[in-house]
Amino acid sequence: MILHDQSIDISSNILAFETHLRNLGYEQHAVHTGPLIRRESVYENDFIKNRKRLFNALFHFTRKLDIRYTCVKVKKKECSDAISQTAKLSRSIGGILRSDETFWNNFNHIIIYYDNGQIELTKILTSVFSTLYTHVEFRKVKPVDYKLFQAADLICTVELLAEKADAGKFSASELEFFDNIRDFKKNYLKHIRKKHL
16 A cells, blocks of 8 residues: 655656656556566567666655555465455455554545455455545546556555565566666665655
8 A cells, every 4th residue: 555645746757757658659658667677568579678767767756756555465375265355355455554653643534546456455445444534535537547556556565576576586578677686685675665655
């Protein structure tokens, strides 16, 4: 979850990012970092140099934002079925919110932006936030129109890669993209983790 106090203006960051994307030939584009690294989907014909430029554009946009994030990690193999996975996610998200009540109570209004891409996650977010807070509003967004959604995608990818890096299990495409685990941690993970709540 990307956390942004909307009293802090990020319009100049967004404008600079959109200009950078346009200069790279990706106008009106939602960057999807997983497929970008793996050279999949719309990136299958892009050279690694161009994919790295696109990744770095999103990375530097995210790094410069005045945001915080928190991340819930649940391993599917540790859940016996969809119900136990839903329960574990709900407890984890609720636990994060309760552990930082002071932070959340600083706001008169909480707005959740989500694309409703995973219906179960939509239900979990609605249920958990509505149970804990009365001042919550939910808005559906399109990733191409909402740059913080793309920043969230980047952070999720970096956190997943951190898990793989700690286990020494980078794929061939990840090693090609980041050169090695040490460089990934030094050049990307370290900077993203500074924004962790």
